[in-house]
Amino acid sequence: EIGSGKTTVCRCMLEQVPPHCNVAYIFNPKLTAAELLETVCDEFNIPHTEAGSSLKAHVDALNAYLLRTHAQGEIAVLVIDEAQNLSPEVLEQLRLLTNLETNERKLLQIVLVGQPELRTMIAGAGLEQLAQRVIARYHLEALSAEDSQRYIEHRLRIAGLSGSQPFERRAFKRLMHHARGIARRINLLCDRALLGAYAEGHASISARIV
Numbered sequence: 001e002i003g004s005g006k007t008t009v010c011r012c013m014l015e016q017v018p019p020h021c022n023v024a025y026i027f028n029p030k031l032t033a034a035e036l037l038e039t040v041c042d043e044f045n046i047p048h049t050e051a052g053s054s055l056k057a058h059v060d061a062l063n064a065y066l067l068r069t070h071a072q073g074e075i076a077v078l079v080i081d082e083a084q085n086l087s088p089e090v091l092e093q094l095r096l097l098t099n100l101e102t103n104e105r106k107l108l109q110i111v112l113v114g115q116p117e118l119r120t121m122i123a124g125a126g127l128e129q130l131a132q133r134v135i136a137r138y139h140l141e142a143l144s145a146e147d148s149q150r151y152i153e154h155r156l157r158i159a160g161l162s163g164s165q166p167f168e169r170r171a172f173k174r175l176m177h178h179a180r181g182i183a184r185r186i187n188l189l190c191d192r193a194l195l196g197a198y199a200e201g202h203a204s205i206s207a208r209i210v
Contacts (some may be wrong), residue, residue: 003184004140006113010081011097020074027081033093040078063100066107076108083114142181152190169209
């Protein structure tokens with residue numbers, strides 16, 4: 001869902017990729033198929049023909065790069081955030097990119113990160129071939145009350161808190177009621193509650209402040 005932390009998880013993953021893994025990260029996928037290929041080439045630092053060149057020119061340049069890096073024992077991964085904004089034309093182009101392969105394996109791994117409507121899009125008519133190529137799916141659920149509390153405590157520790165957390169039990173329950181486990185809502189509510197307690201000169205946060 002919106003605000004559940006997809007981009008945060010995605011960036012955390014990107015910080016941990018091994019040295020032999022080359023990653024192209026696209027965070028604004030409102031592109032045409034030609035613009036997508038051009039952006040992918042730019043992200044992989046692939047020398048290619050000028051903007052406005054044919055799709056074939058970009059695909060050929062990408063394929064040559066993938067074959068070269070594969071021969072060097074490297075892996076190429078394309079990560080697309082906000083993928084629910086992809087058009088059917090671009091999704092079809094992505095499917096065609098999965099055809100770039102050797103006898104052993106695919107040359108390009110593609111990770112799509114998006115809101116729940118992405119699932120509906122891929123399951124829709126006309127994209128059956130793409131849906132069949134998806135080998136793993138995961139839906140990032142809202143945080144449970146227990147995980148929400150751990151999340152808040154972690155954020156407070158990172159911010160420098162060394163003592164007990166400042167939210168009273170009733171305040172925390174009210175926070176959970178309004179945030180419903182969505183990380184972005186938790187962030188916003190906690191930030192305002194901390195500011196409110198500071199403005200009133202309180203060391204703890206009550207349900208009233210929340």
